[in-house]
Amino acid sequence: MKTSRKGEKQMPTIRFMPMGIEVPAREGEKTIAQVAARLGIGINQPCGGFGTCGKCRVLVSGASSSLTEQEERMLTPGDIESGYRLACRCPVEDGLTVFFGITPAEGRGRGPVLTRQVRYGGTREPLVTSISFDLDIPSVRDKVSSFSEIAASAMGLSGDAIPIGLMDPLQRIFSGNKPGKAVISNRRLVALEAGDSFKPYGLATDVGTTSLVLWLVDLEEGSAVDALSDLNPQVRFGADVLTRMSHITKKKDGLFELRDSLLSALNRMIGCIARRNGISPGQICAVTVAGNTCMEHIFAGVEPSSIGKSPFIPPYRAFPRLDAVVAGLEINPLAEVIMIPNISGYVGGDITAGIEASGMTKGSGVTLFVDIGTNSEIVLGNRDFLISCSAAAGPAFEGARISCGMRAAMGAIERVSVVDGRLSLGVIGGTEPAGICGSGIIDLVSEMLRQGLVDPSGKMSKGPFSDIDIHICVDERGMRHLVLAGSEDGSESNRLVFTQKDVREVQLAKGAIATGIQALLEMKGLQVDDLCRVVVGGAFGNFLNPVNAISIGVLPMVPIEKIEFMGNTSIIGAFHALVSREDHAFMEKLPGRVEYLELSTFEDFQARFLANLRLGPVLSRKE
Numbered sequence: 052m053k054t055s056r057k058g059e060k061q062m063p064t065i066r067f068m069p070m071g072i073e074v075p076a077r078e079g080e081k082t083i084a085q086v087a088a089r090l091g092i093g094i095n096q097p098c099g100g101f102g103t104c105g106k107c108r109v110l111v112s113g114a115s116s117s118l119t120e121q122e123e124r125m126l127t128p129g130d131i132e133s134g135y136r137l138a139c140r141c142p143v144e145d146g147l148t149v150f151f152g153i154t155p156a157e158g159r160g161r162g163p164v165l166t167r168q169v170r171y172g173g174t175r176e177p178l179v180t181s182i183s184f185d186l187d188i189p190s191v192r193d194k195v196s197s198f199s200e201i202a203a204s205a206m207g208l209s210g211d212a213i214p215i216g217l218m219d220p221l222q223r224i225f226s227g228n229k230p231g232k233a234v235i236s237n238r239r240l241v242a243l244e245a246g247d248s249f250k251p252y253g254l255a256t257d258v259g260t261t262s263l264v265l266w267l268v269d270l271e272e273g274s275a276v277d278a279l280s281d282l283n284p285q286v287r288f289g290a291d292v293l294t295r296m297s298h299i300t301k302k303k304d305g306l307f308e309l310r311d312s313l314l315s316a317l318n319r320m321i322g323c324i325a326r327r328n329g330i331s332p333g334q335i336c337a338v339t340v341a342g343n344t345c346m347e348h349i350f351a352g353v354e355p356s357s358i359g360k361s362p363f364i365p366p367y368r369a370f371p372r373l374d375a376v377v378a379g380l381e382i383n384p385l386a387e388v389i390m391i392p393n394i395s396g397y398v399g400g401d402i403t404a405g406i407e408a409s410g411m412t413k414g415s416g417v418t419l420f421v422d423i424g425t426n427s428e429i430v431l432g433n434r435d436f437l438i439s440c441s442a443a444a445g446p447a448f449e450g451a452r453i454s455c456g457m458r459a460a461m462g463a464i465e466r467v468s469v470v471d472g473r474l475s476l477g478v479i480g481g482t483e484p485a486g487i488c489g490s491g492i493i494d495l496v497s498e499m500l501r502q503g504l505v506d507p508s509g510k511m512s513k514g515p516f517s518d519i520d521i522h523i524c525v526d527e528r529g530m531r532h533l534v535l536a537g538s539e540d541g542s543e544s545n546r547l548v549f550t551q552k553d554v555r556e557v558q559l560a561k562g563a564i565a566t567g568i569q570a571l572l573e574m575k576g577l578q579v580d581d582l583c584r585v586v587v588g589g590a591f592g593n594f595l596n597p598v599n600a601i602s603i604g605v606l607p608m609v610p611i612e613k614i615e616f617m618g619n620t621s622i623i624g625a626f627h628a629l630v631s632r633e634d635h636a637f638m639e640k641l642p643g644r645v646e647y648l649e650l651s652t653f654e655d656f657q658a659r660f661l662a663n664l665r666l667g668p669v670l671s672r673k674e
């Protein structure tokens with residue numbers, strides 16, 4: 052650290068590219084990640100910044116500090132030669148330049164996920180309605196007591212339904228003697244404008260542990276008109292809800308920090324989606340929020356730590372409605388924010404929304420609903436019963452804890468097959484591969500099993516293999532790995548490898564999911580053959596190869612025509628709640644109907660889990 056001529060300490064200045072931001076570090080900020088966090092630049096930190104996951108690597112120039120022990124361990128010789136450092140470990144120093152968007156391990160969102168409007172198929176009756184009205188201007192002879200009562204009666208509301216914040220526009224409408232348009236939510240006025248041009252919008256929101264998704268909804272048409280997704284910036288506090296709850300418990304203002312980073316990201320996304328659709332954020336008059344139980348509590352600013360310890364009871368299942376101004380969303384301040392109710396501490400509002408979206412309660416046929424996300428939740432049922440559990444599968448299928456894992460974004464390998472003895476990769480956006488996402492991981496492990504590159508116990512085989520040109524290499528630490536991209540000698544910085552440890556992560560994830568499915572079927576005395584449908588939700592749902600998912604045991608062995616991929620069922624349910632009172636009322640009552648099984652209490656859970664680590668179909672049909 053330098054000292055000025057007056058003897059003051061001068062903090063080192065760092066540049067962030069391509070944003071071109073140049074800022075001095077503040078007292079107490081020791082690493083690149085700490086400065087980036089203050090600026091709201093999201094850096095993926097699944098290990099919570101302990102230098103053990105290697106996911107926060109960034110390209111750096113101008114660093115003279117030596118590599119830390121963790122950097123020596125987590126960076127490859129190719130990375131080091133190219134100038135990569137770990138943002139959570141690399142000390143700040145004057146003249147350092149950090150390049151974002153060039154790190155291969157993390158892409159930004161795919162951008163809009165809606166290529167066309169999504170219309171609601173049922174009977175539309177939005178939570179928010181708009182009406183045009185004419186006000187009769189009172190004369191001195193009329194025995195009227197107030198503007199608010201005249202307006203309320205013209206709108207069919209009670210006299211106290213006009214908020215103070217809307218009295219100014221109401222008086223202007225009276226003095227202009229013009230018709231107006233009112234937006235009403237839950238028998239309360241939320242927006243008022245002279246004329247007839249005001250168009251109310253809603254936001255369906257999926258607050259995931261890893262990703263945030265918004266759908267902008269035209270409430271008059273009942274259709275989603277645009278969508279936006281981004282990384283949840285809380286990933287810098289850890290990849291899963293347990294790490295985030297531990298941050299809240301250990302740090303005095305931990306809850307504030309997590310909530311603040313979430314709200315900053317959501318408000319940035321709201322500004323962006325409003326701008327590109329030519330509307331004002333003030334036109335957004337209702338919001339539905341679906342997330343796991345922990346995320347919903349953090350969003351509402353409620354301490355969630357009780358979810359993390361036995362008996363795992365959340366402070367809320369159903370949250371009271373909030374005004375946007377209280378929720379901290381930069382939209383119409385009177386807009387109601389409605390959170391989809393949770394089922395239990397580990398089966399959240401995203402699953403309530405998913406059950407509704409899947410339509411699994413509509414008939415007598417039994418559906419298995421599996422939502423594969425940062426954790427995996429499983430629900431079995433039909434119109435007569437519903438039973439759920441949460442499988443601690445970890446975030447492997449979202450790319451976390453996998454050496455070159457990333458979420459389904461530009462540059463992610465989403466499909467893998469072996470063609471003419473060589474690996475063939477399908478990359479999102481057709482770019483150079485930057486990492487591998489969940490569907491690619493399942494394809495890859497399935498192909499490795501098929502080709503004998505890995506055995507059912509999960510051990511990578513050294514070969515040699517006579518009929519394929521794919522090799523298992525061993526690195527300087529003795530770790531077996533398969534090179535997906537780049538050269539086998541490790542000389543290229545964009546080299547992507549899938550290691551023995553990655554195979555183990557996949558085994559843990561699939562073992563947990565398979566055990567959850569097995570437990571729910573047994574609890575209800577059912578077999579795989581009794582399933583009419585298997586609905587798969589989750590960020591990669593649309594791209595998953597069902598044959599490969601069955602072949603390694605992620606999904607049960609059912610005829611593939613019974614498997615349906617619905618993609619993000621959480622956002623679909625949140626959308627339905629906005630445009631249909633009936634669907635919203637259904638979701639409000641759902642938690643009371645769903646039985647919850649705590650998997651760790653299930654008979655022989657540990658033994659079954661260990662058996663299900665084996666790669667291969669584990670839940671087979673009756674012979």
Ligand code: FES
Nearest residue numbers: 096102105107139
């Ligand atoms: S190594 Fe830096 S966040 Fe994990």
